[in-house]
Amino acid sequence: MNATSGDDREGPTSNSGTDFIREMLKQHSSSGPYGGRVQTRFPPEPNGFLHIGHAKSICLNFGVADEFGGTTMLRFDDTNPETEDERFVEAIQEDVRWLGFEPEQNVYASDYFDRLHSWALELIKKGLAYVDDQDAETISENRGGFTTPGLESPWRDRSVEENLDLFARMTAGEFDEGSRVLRTKIDMNHENMQMRDPVMYRIRNQHHFRTGDRWKVYPTYDWAHGQSDAIEGTTHSLCTLEFDSHRPLYDWYLEQLGQGPGRPRQTEFARLNLTHTVMSKRRLLQLVEEGHVDGWDDARMPTIRGLRRRGYPAKAIRDFAGHIGIAKVNGTHEIELLESFVRTHHNTNALRRMVVLDPIEVVITNWPVDDDGVSRADVREAINNPEDAAAGTREVPFSDRLFIERDDFMLDPPKKFFRLTLGREVRLRAGYFITCTEVETGPDGEVTRLLCTYDPETAGGQAPDGRKVKATIHWVSADHAVDLDVALYERLFTDPHPGADGEDPLASLNPDAKTMKHAKAEPAIGDIAPGDVVQFERLGYFARDLDDDPSSVPTLFHRTVGLRDEWANIQKRQGS
RNA sequence: UGGCCCGUAGUUCAACUGGUUAGAACGUCGGACUUUGACUCCGGAUGUUGCAGGUUCGAGUCCUGCCGGGCCAGCCA
Numbered sequence: 009m010n011a012t013s014g015d016d017r018e019g020p021t022s023n024s025g026t027d028f029i030r031e032m033l034k035q036h037s038s039s040g041p042y043g044g045r046v047q048t049r050f051p052p053e054p055n056g057f058l059h060i061g062h063a064k065s066i067c068l069n070f071g072v073a074d075e076f077g078g079t080t081m082l083r084f085d086d087t088n089p090e091t092e093d094e095r096f097v098e099a100i101q102e103d104v105r106w107l108g109f110e111p112e113q114n115v116y117a118s119d120y121f122d123r124l125h126s127w128a129l130e131l132i133k134k135g136l137a138y139v140d141d142q143d144a145e146t147i148s149e150n151r152g153g154f155t156t157p158g159l160e161s162p163w164r165d166r167s168v169e170e171n172l173d174l175f176a177r178m179t180a181g182e183f184d185e186g187s188r189v190l191r192t193k194i195d196m197n198h199e200n201m202q203m204r205d206p207v208m209y210r211i212r213n214q215h216h217f218r219t220g221d222r223w224k225v226y227p228t229y230d231w232a233h234g235q236s237d238a239i240e241g242t243t244h245s246l247c248t249l250e251f252d253s254h255r256p257l258y259d260w261y262l263e264q265l266g267q268g269p270g271r272p273r274q275t276e277f278a279r280l281n282l283t284h285t286v287m288s289k290r291r292l293l294q295l296v297e298e299g300h301v302d303g304w305d306d307a308r309m310p311t312i313r314g315l316r317r318r319g320y321p322a323k324a325i326r327d328f329a330g331h332i333g334i335a336k337v338n339g340t341h342e343i344e345l346l347e348s349f350v351r352t353h354h355n356t357n358a359l360r361r362m363v364v365l366d367p368i369e370v371v372i373t374n375w376p377v378d379d380d381g382v383s384r385a386d387v388r389e390a391i392n393n394p395e396d397a398a399a400g401t402r403e404v405p406f407s408d409r410l411f412i413e414r415d416d417f418m419l420d421p422p423k424k425f426f427r428l429t430l431g432r433e434v435r436l437r438a439g440y441f442i443t444c445t446e447v448e449t450g451p452d453g454e455v456t457r458l459l460c461t462y463d464p465e466t467a468g469g470q471a472p473d474g475r476k477v478k479a480t481i482h483w484v485s486a487d488h489a490v491d492l493d494v495a496l497y498e499r500l501f502t503d504p505h506p507g508a509d510g511e512d513p514l515a516s517l518n519p520d521a522k523t524m525k526h527a528k529a530e531p532a533i534g535d536i537a538p539g540d541v542v543q544f545e546r547l548g549y550f551a552r553d554l555d556d557d558p559s560s561v562p563t564l565f566h567r568t569v570g571l572r573d574e575w576a577n578i579q580k581r582q583g584s
Numbered sequence: 585u586g587g588c589c590c591g592u593a594g595u596u597c598a599a600c601u602g603g604u605u606a607g608a609a610c611g612u613c614g615g616a617c618u619u620u621g622a623c624u625c626c627g628g629a630u631g632u633u634g635c636a637g638g639u640u641c642g643a644g645u646c647c648u649g650c651c652g653g654g655c656c657a658g659c660c661a
Contacts, residue, residue, distance in 0.1 A: 026598070026599090026600090027597090031601095053661055055660095055661085087660095087661080088660065088661075090660090144658075144659050147658095147659075148657075148658075148659095149657095151657050152657070153585080153586085153657055154585060154587070154656080154657065155586045156585095156586090185659085186659070188659095189659055198587095199586065199587045199588090200588075201587085201656055201657050202656070202657095204657080207659050209659085210659035211659080226659090228658090228659070228661090229660070230661095233661085249589075249590090249654075249655070250654090250655055250656080251655095251661090252588065252589060252655065252656085253588060253589090253655065253656045254656090255588095256588095278590095278654095283595085289661095331596090331597085331609070331610090332596060332597070332609095333596080333597055335596080335597070336589065336590060337589085337590050337591070337654080338590090338653090338654060338655090339595080339596060340595080340596085341595070341596055341610095342594090342595050342610070342611075344595085344610060344611065345595080345596070345609075345610045345611085346610095347610095348610055348611090349610095351622090351623095352623095355622080355623060360620080394619090394620085394622095394623080395623070424621090427621090436619095437619060437620070439619095468619085470619075477619090478621095479621080480618090480619050480620065480621095481620090482620075543622085545620055545622090546620045546621085547620090548622095571620075571621090571622050572622065572623090574621040574622085575621050576621090577612090577621090578621080
């Protein structure tokens with residue numbers, strides 16, 4: 009198996025296996041030029057961080073290779089020294105691992121620079137490539153348009169000797185950046201613009217993070233990609249839809265180089281888009297640089313690192329990727345679908361804890377006072393995870409002064425509100441039934457404190473006389489509470505399709521995408537390690553911050569995703 | 585404007601490669617259950633399969649035209 013485990017994965021998730029790529033692989037496994045061999049590659053450019061869109065591609069590439077007994081390379085497409093950097097390499101490797109995949113090998117396009125170079129020489133000798141002295145602007149102008157043919161470069165018919173000499177001098181660094189390029193000689197009249205003498209090499213007087221200052225010419229994507237695939241034995245080169253028009257060129261190079269029928273084959277699939285967020289590197293970079301988020305690993309970001317901080321499990325991301333399948337149409341998935349996989353995962357795995365995000369004080373007026381005049385705390389036992397008996401139980405202190413959620417009390421409740429109100433009895437989860445007997449209010453009429461009585465007979469949450477309550481609410485003993493900072497998240501963009509109408513995507517950036525709260529937690533919150541996700545009962549799943557000090561009490565949690573909330577739906581429908 | 589790719593519930597995908605009333609998930613609505621208004625379970629609704637022709641006993645699947653969307657004229661990937 010090609011996958012590693014860092015979590016509870018049981019294997020790569022895939023949909024039913026009926027998509028066009030798996031269909032093709034199925035055929036190629038029984039017949040065809042690859043002898044049943046399957047090798048894929050995930051080829052990120054090390055100039056940014058991976059996001060959920062990359063995760064889809066990673067799951068696809070590693071997933072199908074695994075399903076068909078093949079392997080997957082992690083290949084860094086480091087052909088442009090301008091923007092690439094070692095730190096991205098490390099981050100990408102880490103993210104791929106975290107997602108649960110182990111590459112067969114970590115390789116770099118730059119590993120192949122020598123081979124690529126000698127292949128280029130071969131094409132020059134065959135009269136299929138030439139050095140063009142035109143500048144970028146001229147080349148662009150002369151490429152022609154969709155309906156107009158291109159203009160052949162005046163340098164197109166140089167002799168092989170001159171081309172060889174010039175290219176050698178380009179390689180040696182004799183010329184300025186932009187002064188010359190090596191171009192393929194195909195057809196300036198081709199209906200596919202990609203075939204109008206595409207550039208193979210450009211001069212870059214820049215330091216490359218791997219090859220240093222050795223090279224002065226760097227291969228373009230089109231020249232490097234297919235050949236890299238061929239060198240390392242990739243059979244199926246899966247890429248996104250926009251490379252569709254490059255496929256003829258991809259095939260052309262391989263063919264000219266004499267690669268036989270077993271040569272790699274490019275297949276395109278739709279990239280992933282999600283509602284209420286952006287996915288392009290440029291936009292993500294803009295969010296970071298303009299300070300709209302706190303970095304690439306901000307929990308609001310759709311980056312792998314952001315999702316990880318947010319508490320999205322790798323397994324849920326994999327399940328999501330497998331579920332959505334692949335297609336040849338660019339669409340946009342609802343982020344709710346991803347969230348449902350996150351909830352499903354945490355529902356079965358996350359421990360439960362009680363945390364009050366917006367506390368209001370409750371005094372239990374009939375709580376007993378001991379002979380020495382002191383009111384003592386009681387200890388309740390609570391189930392850690394109703395979905396998993398093995399998770400056991402924990403102790404929760406109960407006393408005469410508690411906090412409950414402000415939302416769980418209404419002085420003048422609407423019809424369908426069945427939580428606490430004056431004169432009504434509710435259950436405190438794993439505690440007792442309490443009845444609100446009196447409400448204290450402040451100068452503006454706001455509720456400041458609730459006086460309640462409890463029924464000692466209902467310890468643990470059952471009434472011996474069998475009477476029922478309509479609501480169970482969570483609570484925390486005030487004197488035992490642990491103070492926490494909690495980050496609540498909403499959609500990063502209010503518009504489900506930011507920028508779809510041609511507007512600036514950032515116009516719908518949600519300023520309230522992050523809200524900080526000071527919360528009160530039960531003491532057992534201390535059991536939760538950084539990075540772990542727990543359910544705050546009735547509220548949602550929350551991840552303890554990755555950078556929180558593991559040796560001390562938790563201080564910061566991020567809301568991964570809220571629980572489904574029927575009450576919120578009711579309120580929405582009632583328009584209040 | 586030319587070329588290529590693509591149009592199936594609100595969304596994203598299925599439909600054994602022409603064969604009965606076009607399915608699933610998420611969402612939505614209703615009900616059951618419930619010490620989380622969660623989870624779970626049961627049930628409902630939403631489609632002129634972009635449109636129009638054609639081939640065929642039979643078309644979401646094949647053909648033609650039209651409409652709509654995406655991509656392509658970087659020395660980015």
